[in-house]
Structures are given as structure tokens and as C-alpha cells.
Amino acid sequence: MSDDRDDMGQSDMGLVVVGAGGRMGQALIRAVHDMPGARIAGAVERPGSPALGRDAGELAGIGPIGVEIGDDPLPVFARADGVLDFTRPAATVEFAGYAAQARIVHVIGTTGCTAEDDAKIAAAARHATIVKSGNMSLGVNLLAVLVEQAARALEARDFDIEILEMHHRHKVDAPSGTALLLGEAAAKGRGIALADNEVRARDGQTGPRPEGAIGFAALRGGSVVGEHSVVLAGTGERITLGHQAEDRAIFARGAVKAALWAHGKKPGLYSMRDVLGLN
Ligand SMILES: NC(=O)C1=CN([C@@H]2O[C@H](COP(=O)(O)OP(=O)(O)OC[C@H]3O[C@@H](n4cnc5c(N)ncnc54)[C@H](OP(=O)(O)O)[C@@H]3O)[C@@H](O)[C@H]2O)C=CC1
Numbered sequence: 001m002s003d004d005r006d007d008m009g010q011s012d013m014g015l016v017v018v019g020a021g022g023r024m025g026q027a028l029i030r031a032v033h034d035m036p037g038a039r040i041a042g043a044v045e046r047p048g049s050p051a052l053g054r055d056a057g058e059l060a061g062i063g064p065i066g067v068e069i070g071d072d073p074l075p076v077f078a079r080a081d082g083v084l085d086f087t088r089p090a091a092t093v094e095f096a097g098y099a100a101q102a103r104i105v106h107v108i109g110t111t112g113c114t115a116e117d118d119a120k121i122a123a124a125a126r127h128a129t130i131v132k133s134g135n136m137s138l139g140v141n142l143l144a145v146l147v148e149q150a151a152r153a154l155e156a157r158d159f160d161i162e163i164l165e166m167h168h169r170h171k172v173d174a175p176s177g178t179a180l181l182l183g184e185a186a187a188k189g190r191g192i193a194l195a196d197n198e199v200r201a202r203d204g205q206t207g208p209r210p211e212g213a214i215g216f217a218a219l220r221g222g223s224v225v226g227e228h229s230v231v232l233a234g235t236g237e238r239i240t241l242g243h244q245a246e247d248r249a250i251f252a253r254g255a256v257k258a259a260l261w262a263h264g265k266k267p268g269l270y271s272m273r274d275v276l277g278l279n
């Protein structure tokens with residue numbers, strides 16, 4: 001644990017960044033470095049990663065911080081207060097188990113998890129304090145509240161809901177975690193289950209649109225950080241609610257704030273809406 005104590009004698013929260021060589025991993029290193037009350041307790045990458053042995057700060061562009069990227073999470077988790085995890089579903093499930101063993105905070109930004117992955121994460125939340133969200137930004141979580149309200153106010157027989165997202169060419173999952181989060185918000189507003197009403201793709205002779213469906217469309221290309229629009233399409237008018245992410249720093253700052261919020265909370269599975277007080 002840390003010796004870095006503030007004026008009140010409180011020590012900073014020690015955070016491990018897993019996937020430290022990735023796009024979000026590097027943004028997280030910078031965000032923890034800049035955030036009062038938090039410090040980097042470790043940096044982990046997958047075995048065989050070219051980032052192994054590098055200084056995490058140097059790789060993230062802030063200069064050396066004396067934290068070498070390693071490939072063994074267990075000893076690093078054992079001396080940390082929390083984990084920031086934007087990696088891949090299989091890795092995240094494994095890290096949730098380790099966070100549960102260590103009884104620490106696990107902030108999960110990884111998207112593309114299956115229902116089976118989510119069940120394992122929920123089981124880990126019996127012992128770990130987990131905050132999981134498809135989007136850690138303030139803007140998107142506020143947008144989700146607005147989408148829920150709009151979906152509640154506008155009836156399914158009058159307004160169709162379509163969710164459009166665009167991301168960079170490297171993204172490996174679709175629809176995005178954010179699109180699904182917004183779909184859940186719309187479904188909640190309508191009082192329906194997303195799983196029973198979602199249309200994830202359209203191709204060929206699709207037939208007319210079923211009333212009450214929530215449709216998704218995903219675009220991939222270039223360096224787009226993340227753009228989401230929720231279209232409520234009526235007859236003769238259309239409402240569009242949207243968010244454009246310009247910098248990954250918004251997700252990284254949100255994740256560090258989530259960790260600080262979760263520190264000392266009892267084990268359980270929390271969302272970013274809990275963290276931001278939007279529930
Ligand atoms: N919730 C949110 O607010 C946000 C969520 N995301 C999500 O975060 C995830 C990561 O995105 P991004 O940073 O762009 O992707 P990257 O591919 O750039 O980063 C993922 C990193 O995790 C590493 N990794 C994979 N497996 C392991 C493992 N077992 N142990 C340690 N590290 C591992 C990868 O290594 P390698 O490349 O060598 O395999 C890579 O460095 C995605 O699911 C994305 O959708 C992204 C932005 C915001």
C-alpha cells in the first residue's frame with residue numbers, strides 16, 4: 001500500500017492498469033498520473049506483448065514513472081487497491097476473478113462481453129467492488145438519461161428508435177458497448193426488454209420495421225474516437241440525441257473517478273450511473 005499521504009494523512013488509491021500498452025491503457029496511465037488521490041501501483045500486459053519491460057509512463061508519453069509493465073497480474077493486484085481494465089472480454093473475466101481474490105476495486109470498460117462473461121463478472125462482484133460500463137464519460141451517461149426520458153415520452157406506435165454509431169478502424173466489437181447501453185436506456189423508457197426487441201443488423205428482404213423495434217447500425221473507419229446518435233423517427237419529424245467523443249481522456253478520467261468512488265464501498269456490481277449519481 002502507498003506511503004503517499006495527503007495533508008489529512010490519507011493515502012492515495014493504488015491503481016493497476018491492465019492492458020497498459022493499449023489505446024485506453026495509455027490514456028489511463030496519463031489520467032491516473034494527473035488525478036489527485038490516485039497513483040499508479042502497477043501496469044500489466046498480456047504475455048508476449050512488445051510493451052513488456054517498458055516504463056508505463058514513457059510508453060504513455062508522460063516520461064518515466066518507475067513502473068515497469070509486467071505480465072503477471074497476481075502479485076501486482078495483491079499490493080493494489082484497484083484495477084482499471086479496458087482490455088478484451090476473456091482477459092476481463094480472468095481479471096475479475098483475481099480482483100475478487102484480492103478483494104479490491106475493478107473498473108471494467110471492456111466491451112463485447114457475452115452473457116456468459118457477464119455472469120462470471122457478476123459472480124466475481126460477490127467479493128470485488130466492480131464498476132462496469134460500456135462508456136465511462138459523463139456526457140454519454142447523461143445522454144442515456146435523456147434517451148430513457150424521450151423513449152418514455154414518445155410512444156412506440158408514433159416514434160421508431162434507431163441507434164447509429166461510428167468508431168475507428170481498429171474496433172473489434174459491434175454494436176459498441178455505448179450503443180447497447182443507449183439501447184438499454186431506450187428499452188427501459190419503453191418498459192420493454194432490449195433482447196426481445198433489438199434489430200442488430202439488416203440485409204436483403206428484411207420486411208417492414210416491426211413496431212417497437214430498437215435498431216442498431218455500426219460504421220467503422222479511420223481514427224474516430226466514438227460517435228453515437230439515437231434517432232427517434234416519427235411521421236413528419238425526427239429527434240436526434242447524440243454524443244461525439246473527441247479524446248479518450250474523457251473515458252480514462254471517468255474510469256479513475258469510478259475507482260475513487262468505489263474505494264471503500266462494499267462488494268457489488270455498480271454502473272457509471274451509480275458513480276455519477278444519475279440513477
Ligand atoms: N467503457 C468505455 O468508456 C470505453 C471502452 N473501451 C473498450 O476498451 C477496450 C480496449 O479498447 P482499446 O484500448 O481501444 O483497445 P486496444 O487493443 O488498444 O487495447 C487493449 C489492450 O489490452 C491488451 N490485452 C489483451 N489481453 C490482455 C491480457 N490477457 N492481459 C493484459 N492485457 C491484455 C491488448 O494487448 P494486445 O494488443 O497485445 O493483444 C491491448 O494492449 C475495448 O473493449 C473497447 O471497446 C474503449 C474506450 C472507452
Ligand SMILES: O=C(O)C1=N[C@H](C(=O)O)C[C@H](O)C1
Pocket residue numbers: 111134135167171172175176177178179225226227245
Ligand atoms: O472501442 C472504442 O474505442 C470505444 N469503445 C466503447 C464502446 O464500445 O462503446 C466506448 C467508446 O465509444 C470507444
